[in-house]
Amino acid sequence: MTTQHRMKKALFIFCLCFPFLAIAQSETLTNTDIIKLAKLDLPAAAIISKIKASNTHFDVGVDALVALKTNGVPGEVISEMISAQSHEAKVEASYRDYRDPRTMRKYGIYYYNKSDTNNLFVPIDPTVISNSKSGGFGAALARQYSYGLAKSTATSGLSGPHSRRQIPHTKPRFYFYLDPASNMSPNEFSLVRMKERTDSRQIIVSSGNAYGSDVGISEKQKVDFSYDQVADGIYKVYAKEPLEGGEYCFIYTGSAPQLFSKDKVYDFGIDIQVHD
Numbered sequence: 001m002t003t004q005h006r007m008k009k010a011l012f013i014f015c016l017c018f019p020f021l022a023i024a025q026s027e028t029l030t031n032t033d034i035i036k037l038a039k040l041d042l043p044a045a046a047i048i049s050k051i052k053a054s055n056t057h058f059d060v061g062v063d064a065l066v067a068l069k070t071n072g073v074p075g076e077v078i079s080e081m082i083s084a085q086s087h088e089a090k091v092e093a094s095y096r097d098y099r100d101p102r103t104m105r106k107y108g109i110y111y112y113n114k115s116d117t118n119n120l121f122v123p124i125d126p127t128v129i130s131n132s133k134s135g136g137f138g139a140a141l142a143r144q145y146s147y148g149l150a151k152s153t154a155t156s157g158l159s160g161p162h163s164r165r166q167i168p169h170t171k172p173r174f175y176f177y178l179d180p181a182s183n184m185s186p187n188e189f190s191l192v193r194m195k196e197r198t199d200s201r202q203i204i205v206s207s208g209n210a211y212g213s214d215v216g217i218s219e220k221q222k223v224d225f226s227y228d229q230v231a232d233g234i235y236k237v238y239a240k241e242p243l244e245g246g247e248y249c250f251i252y253t254g255s256a257p258q259l260f261s262k263d264k265v266y267d268f269g270i271d272i273q274v275h276d
Contacts, residue, residue: 028055031064034081035071044074051080058085102231105177109237109250109266111165112173121175122165124250126264130159130200156263157202158194163247163267170242170272174250180233191223191239194247194267201247201267217251245272 027033029051037047058064058081068078097103099120101112110121178184194201204218227237249267 028057030057031059031068031081034058034073034077035068038071038073038077044076047074047077048080051077051084056081056084056088058082060085101175101236102234104231104234107177107179110175110177111167111268112175114173115168124165124174124266124268127158127163127249127267129156129263129265154205155195155202156205157197157200158249158265158267159200161196161198161201161247163201163249163269165268166271167268168271170244170270171238172243172268172270174237175230176227176235176237178233178235185229186225186227186235186237188253190217190251190253191225192217192221192249192251192265193223193244194221194249196247201249203249203251203265217253223248243270245270 034047034051037050060082065078068081069075099117101121105121106123108126109124111124113120113122176186176189192203194203204221223243224240225237226240227235229235247267247269249265251263251265
């Protein structure tokens with residue numbers, strides 16, 4: 001037999017066996033499989049090793065256990081089946097609970113990513129205010145020629161024109177996970193639409209003229225939102241109206257950014273290229 005013929009034969013055998021190999025790798029052991037193995041008079045230790053090395057889905061109800069024993073499955077194998085099924089049930093329960101918004105997570109703000117059922121709760125990472133500025137030569141000149149009537153503003157901002165967390169929905173849902181002992185609620189936060197610049201996103205933190213000033217986040221930048229408490233320390237948060245495309249952030253009003261501050265905000269963007 002030539003080398004070429006041997007290669008063709010090897011390829012044929014591989015192609016023939018590959019589907020069975022794939023099935024063997026992805027098989028899930030059931031009660032029926034264990035009964036088949038027991039009837040082959042395999043040692044209990046061998047069957048237990050097979051259980052530990054495989055995906056399993058056993059029925060360990062009373063009637064099923066009786067059927068296993070009646071069909072000659074050793075007691076130690078049945079015990080291993082019960083243990084394996086208990087572990088599977090715990091994993092399923094844990095996964096199910098973690099998909100439940102009422103399950104407490106690491107404290108913070110999360111975006112409810114309804115388009116990805118495997119990654120429902122996406123953390124909104126905090127970003128530190130990186131720059132602040134007040135007025136400038138133009139503002140000073142305007143005040144001089146208007147006898148102090150012209151207003152000037154002070155801003156704090158984040159580096160970069162866009163947040164790393166872009167959300168493809170105009171009606172996003174958020175969940176706040178707060179320390180229940182702190183008695184905090186979303187009512188202590190503001191949702192702000194930031195002004196976009198070529199290299200930053202800005203928040204107006206004060207404005208005024210020679211006759212008075214307003215300190216705090218500009219009301220024009222605030223966005224109305226509502227919230228519902230779903231569990232102790234857990235709140236569902238949503239804007240009252242669909243959000244326009246742009247850059248936003250949640251700010252804790254107890255430490256709203258002031259000039260030259262280094263406070264943190266929870267920033268995100270709304271990318272309306274994909275609509276709800």
